Amino acid sequence: MGHIVGKDIYRKLGRRLDQAPVRTPWTPVFRELVESLYSRPEAEIVSRLPYRPASLARIGRMLGEPEAVLRPMLEGLCSKGLVLDIWDGRQYLYMVSPIVIGFFEFTMMRTGPDLPHVRWAELFQAYMFGEKDFLHANFGDGQRTSVMRALPHEEALGEHVEILDYEKASALIEDHTEFSLGLCSCRHEKHHLGHAPCPTPMETCTSMGTGARFLIRNGFAKPIDKMQMRDILARSRDEGLVLSADNVRRDAGFICHCCGCCCNLLQGVRDTGYTGILVTSSFVAVVDENLCIGCGLCAKACPVSFATMRAKAPGAAPRTPAKVAQVDPSCLGCGVCALKCPTGALKLHPRPNRVHHPEDSFERVMLQALERDTFQTFLFDNPESRTQEFMRALVGGFLKLPPIKRALLGEKLRSRFLSALRRLAG
Numbered sequence: 056m057g058h059i060v061g062k063d064i065y066r067k068l069g070r071r072l073d074q075a076p077v078r079t080p081w082t083p084v085f086r087e088l089v090e091s092l093y094s095r096p097e098a099e100i101v102s103r104l105p106y107r108p109a110s111l112a113r114i115g116r117m118l119g120e121p122e123a124v125l126r127p128m129l130e131g132l133c134s135k136g137l138v139l140d141i142w143d144g145r146q147y148l149y150m151v152s153p154i155v156i157g158f159f160e161f162t163m164m165r166t167g168p169d170l171p172h173v174r175w176a177e178l179f180q181a182y183m184f185g186e187k188d189f190l191h192a193n194f195g196d197g198q199r200t201s202v203m204r205a206l207p208h209e210e211a212l213g214e215h216v217e218i219l220d221y222e223k224a225s226a227l228i229e230d231h232t233e234f235s236l237g238l239c240s241c242r243h244e245k246h247h248l249g250h251a252p253c254p255t256p257m258e259t260c261t262s263m264g265t266g267a268r269f270l271i272r273n274g275f276a277k278p279i280d281k282m283q284m285r286d287i288l289a290r291s292r293d294e295g296l297v298l299s300a301d302n303v304r305r306d307a308g309f310i311c312h313c314c315g316c317c318c319n320l321l322q323g324v325r326d327t328g329y330t331g332i333l334v335t336s337s338f339v340a341v342v343d344e345n346l347c348i349g350c351g352l353c354a355k356a357c358p359v360s361f362a363t364m365r366a367k368a369p370g371a372a373p374r375t376p377a378k379v380a381q382v383d384p385s386c387l388g389c390g391v392c393a394l395k396c397p398t399g400a401l402k403l404h405p406r407p408n409r410v411h412h413p414e415d416s417f418e419r420v421m422l423q424a425l426e427r428d429t430f431q432t433f434l435f436d437n438p439e440s441r442t443q444e445f446m447r448a449l450v451g452g453f454l455k456l457p458p459i460k461r462a463l464l465g466e467k468l469r470s471r472f473l474s475a476l477r478r479l480a481g
Contacts, residue, residue, distance in 0.1 A: 065089050068098040074106060074432045075153040076423035077202065078192040084185065088178040091171065092162060093137060100128055101137060101151055106436035108141055108148035117437055134273050136161020142265065156202050156301075156309075159183075163240035164260065164275045176247035183319060184326065193427060194329035200422040203311070203320060204334040204412055206298035211390025212338070213402035221304040221412070222336060227263065228284045228310075235267035236260065236283070237276030242317045250316070255294060259312040261287055266308025287312065295356050297321065297389045302334050305415045315358025324359045324387075336388030337410050338403040342380045346400035349376025353392035353401055361385055362392040362401075417480070418473055425463055428455055 068089055069081045079085060093101065103118055111129070115122045129149050132138035136158050140147045152158045159179055163172070183189050194201075206224050220226040228234075237260040242253050261284060262270050270276035288310070291298060297313040299320065315321055323332040340353075340362065353362040361383040367375045380401060382392070393401040413419035424430040431451040435443035454460060462468050 064095055064098045064102065065093075068093060068102040071102040071104075071151070071438060072154070074429050075151070076420050076427060076429060077153045077155055077157075078189075078427050078429070079154050080188040080192045082182065082186055082188050084178060084182045088175075088182055091174060091178060092135070092158065096128070097132060097137065100125075101132065103439055104138070104149065104151050106151075106432040106438065108139075108143075108150040109436075110146055110148055114149060117439060136165070136273070136275065139269065140272075142268070154189075160240040160260075161273075161275055163243045164238045164270075166238070172243070172247045176244040179244060180248060184322065190323055190327055190329060190332070194323075194327070194331050196426075197331070198423075198426040199331045199334070199411075200413070200419060200426055201302055201331055201334050202419070202423075203299045204302040205336045205387040205389045206300050206310070207336045207338045207388055207403050208292055208298065208390035208394055210292060211340075211393035211401075211403045213341070213404050216338070216402075216404060218338075219304075221307070224288055224298050224300070224310055225285075227300065227307050228281060228288065231263040231267075232281070233264060233267045234279045234281065234284045235262045235270045235276035236279045236287070237262075237270055239312070239317070241313070241319050244319075245317045253314060253317050255296065255312070255314050255317075259287065259291075259296075260309070261312070262309040264306065264308055292394065295391045295394055297358055297387065297391055299333060301416070302412060302419055303415050304412050313358070318358070321358045330385045333387060334412065335386070335406070335410055336403075337406055337412075338388040338390070339384065339386045339406045340382045340388070340390070340392050340401050341404045342382060343400045343402070344375075344379050346398045347376065347379045348398055348400070349378045349380075350397065351378070351380075352395040352397065353380050356395040357392050359387060361387065417477065421473060421476060422464070422469075425454070425460065430454055 065086060069085060072079045073081065089098065104114060105117060111122050111126060115125055129138055133140045137152050139150050139152050141150065152161065162175055207218065207222060209218065209223060209225065212218060236258055238257055239259045242255065242257050245253065260276065262276065271278055291312040299311045299313055301307040301309060313321055320333045324330055349364065351364050354364050363381055364378040365381045366378055388403060388406065390403050393403060413422060421430065424433060428451060431447040431454065434450060435446045437443045463472050
């Protein structure tokens with residue numbers, strides 16, 4: 056590659072990564088992180104890749120490089136999880152990996168004796184939680200569209216409560232034939248940070264369909280069968296783990312099995328109060344105080360402290376327990392508390408207000424980008440073009456106007472706007 060500039064290629068890379076649907080504001084820790092993950096030639100090529108998924112032929116034309124030179128570099132970046140290769144039924148499309156779901160997970164899923172896991176774990180944790188910039192940039196302004204959503208444990212549903220297939224972990228599994236199992240990136244990170252051992256096995260990252268194929272193809276996970284997937288799901292129910300999946304209604308590609316001691320999503324909700332980090336299910340835990348015995352098992356089970364105990368109301372019957380359970384309306388709707396309730400006092404019921412889960416990855420990415428002011432990069436996706444740089448600035452400034460953003464994200468216009476984008480995307 057003959058384009059490496061002598062100034063600051065990592066700062067250029069940082070600006071490129073920050074234009075993803077998940078923002079990565081530049082900080083001293085983020086500089087250390089990207090310098091640790093990307094060689095200078097890798098940083099140079101990634102900073103020049105288009106913002107939308109693109110074929111090898113298109114990338115070659117944009118960068119002015121032969122495909123024979125680009126292919127091994129892109130394949131090497133995919134093997135590190137820094138670039139994603141997506142099979143569209145005809146060819147592989149390449150796109151820059153965002154930080155989540157992306158190069159954080161794939162980096163911490165890698166194995167090998169010479170990899171600096173401790174250093175990576177320290178940098179990721181310092182960037183995500185030691186500084187405020189990352190979480191604030193993505194959720195500090197009330198953003199509601201996240202990469203992941205909570206799945207309810209079906210055994211926690213109240214009687215006669217209907218649940219759609221896209222919210223059933225069991226149905227997601229039955230819809231697929233290809234599965235993978237890899238290291239949980241969060242548990243692996245916490246292990247290298249020296250946290251207390253987690254009772255949940257390290258290998259619990261399960262993926263399906265195209266997600267599984269990507270992980271297996273690039274050495275991040277191993278193939279498993281449907282029966283093994285069912286067994287892992289049953290174990291997660293028994294252990295009281297939070298289930299989470301892609302925040303989409305169609306073609307979900309993974310199911311995470313999250314514990315309160317390791318999961319960065321749950322830590323983010325708990326530490327910051329930004330509930331949008333993990334989108335709730337369409338259900339909420341409801342307490343039947345007539346059945347509550349005040350044991351407190353639900354409060355111990357809730358990984359984000361949304362189930363708590365309160366003193367009994369004045370004038371309550373003498374046999375009422377001294378404390379009864381209560382659930383914050385921000386409840387994830389995972390059902391972990393209800394699984395631990397010995398009397399059935401806690402059950403999941405439909406949430407009073409509708410929760411919007413995007414139809415598919417296209418819709419989710421577009422909504423994320425609109426909320427985080429990066430939508431213009433999908434319209435003008437060549438980072439090397441001065442003309443497109445001008446158009447990105449122009450359109451981006453227009454879309455940042457509060458009335459425009461509110462209108463496009465509101466229910467009245469959102470559906471028509473997204474339908475128009477689908478037609479334009481072909």
